[in-house]
Amino acid sequence: MIKKILTRVMLAFALSFSSLSFAGKLEQNMDTLAKNFKIFNKAENQSDALKALDHMQAAALDAKQLKLKNHDANAPSSDALYGQLLAEIDKTRTLVQAGQLDQAKVAGKKIAAVKDRGHAVYNQH
Numbered sequence: 001m002i003k004k005i006l007t008r009v010m011l012a013f014a015l016s017f018s019s020l021s022f023a024g025k026l027e028q029n030m031d032t033l034a035k036n037f038k039i040f041n042k043a044e045n046q047s048d049a050l051k052a053l054d055h056m057q058a059a060a061l062d063a064k065q066l067k068l069k070n071h072d073a074n075a076p077s078s079d080a081l082y083g084q085l086l087a088e089i090d091k092t093r094t095l096v097q098a099g100q101l102d103q104a105k106v107a108g109k110k111i112a113a114v115k116d117r118g119h120a121v122y123n124q125h
Helices: 002-042 046-064 078-097 101-107 109-122
Strands: none
Touching: 002 046, 002 109, 046 078, 046 101, 078 101, 078 109, 101 109
16 A cells, blocks of 8 residues: 555656656747847847857757647647747848848847747747
């Protein structure tokens, strides 16, 4: 009997720890994305802009591994939103690489729009 109780307590602890780890990893990725979006918008040269975009892309790819549950059947899946986010980062990168930093910053606003749409769908408390 004590073994069963102990096993259940350990299982509950393990599950709660894994969900905390999941939330922490997602929050860290979103913080990295937000921080580097600000850095990108303040960038004055191609190198700094590309570095910020690289960090945003890495955070989005890492976050994409975490499957988010949504209670609204009409809302886009987390995979679809991450796909849109990565596509916007790639479009912005192309502009930066072409030496069009000012245009890239204007186009980069779409990155924020996708991120905000994702928060509206998945960050409901």
